[in-house]
Amino acid sequence: MKESRKELCMSFSKFLLFLILLLSMVSFSEAQSKRKRKIIIAAVTEARTYRGTPYVYGGMSRSGIDCSGLMYNCFQEVGIDLPRTAKEQSKVGRKKGWGGIRPGDIVYFKFKEKGKKKWWHSGMITDTSDPNNILFIHASTSRGVVESTLNHDYYKDNVKKFRRVIR
Numbered sequence: 001m002k003e004s005r006k007e008l009c010m011s012f013s014k015f016l017l018f019l020i021l022l023l024s025m026v027s028f029s030e031a032q033s034k035r036k037r038k039i040i041i042a043a044v045t046e047a048r049t050y051r052g053t054p055y056v057y058g059g060m061s062r063s064g065i066d067c068s069g070l071m072y073n074c075f076q077e078v079g080i081d082l083p084r085t086a087k088e089q090s091k092v093g094r095k096k097g098w099g100g101i102r103p104g105d106i107v108y109f110k111f112k113e114k115g116k117k118k119w120w121h122s123g124m125i126t127d128t129s130d131p132n133n134i135l136f137i138h139a140s141t142s143r144g145v146v147e148s149t150l151n152h153d154y155y156k157d158n159v160k161k162f163r164r165v166i167r
Contacts, residue, residue, distance in 0.1 A: 039078050039166050040104035046074045047124050047137045050145040067122045067139040071106055074124060080165050086120035093163035101125050101162050107136050107150065110160040125150070125162075 047070065056064025060073060068086040075082050082089045090108040101107075102125065109121040123138030126147060134150040150156060 036166060040102070043074050043078045043080075043104050043166065044124065044126050044137075046077045047126065047145075048147075050074075050139075051137070051147065053139070053145040055139050055141050055144050065139050065145065068120075070137070070139045070145060071122050071124060075165060078166070082165065086122040089122060090120065090161060090163060093165035094167075096162040096164050098162075101134070102128055102164075104164075104166045106163045106165060108160045108163065109155065109158045111158050120160075121158075123148075 050062065050065060050070055050073075053062050054064050055066060057066050058069070059065040060069040065073070068084060068089055071086070071089055072082050072084055082092055086108060089106065093106070096105055105125045107123050107125060109123075110118055111121060112118040121138065123136040125134065125136050127133075127135040132151060135147050136150050136155075137145065137147045139145050140148070148155065150159070
């Protein structure tokens, strides 16, 4: 009888230890999620402060910026280093599919006009609350920094990939 009670106490102690570890992991995970959400909000907010900035090829300032300069500056602001060009930036982070994107992810496009060479373009996903109207911010060559809908055929048909750089 004493042996069974001792075994029961040991089992209960192990269970309590397991429960404590499990709860601490959940708390850590929640803290990680809060930290991640803050970084995402900060990156999207920073990107939106550039709205209306004119497009300048190779630009990296509020007086003129290009798409990869916008991504570079916004992620630099939250402590994430990216290469300078969209093509090189597209190699950083984890690949995501259409169903797995969230605000803060980067969308990459590859465009080709007849008789011209291909070029890369990038933007940051800003809102995925409506799957029929996913928003992203980018530096448009004709309109400067704007938020556009990814669901527009012009963009949707030219998406090359999505990358998540906020972990």
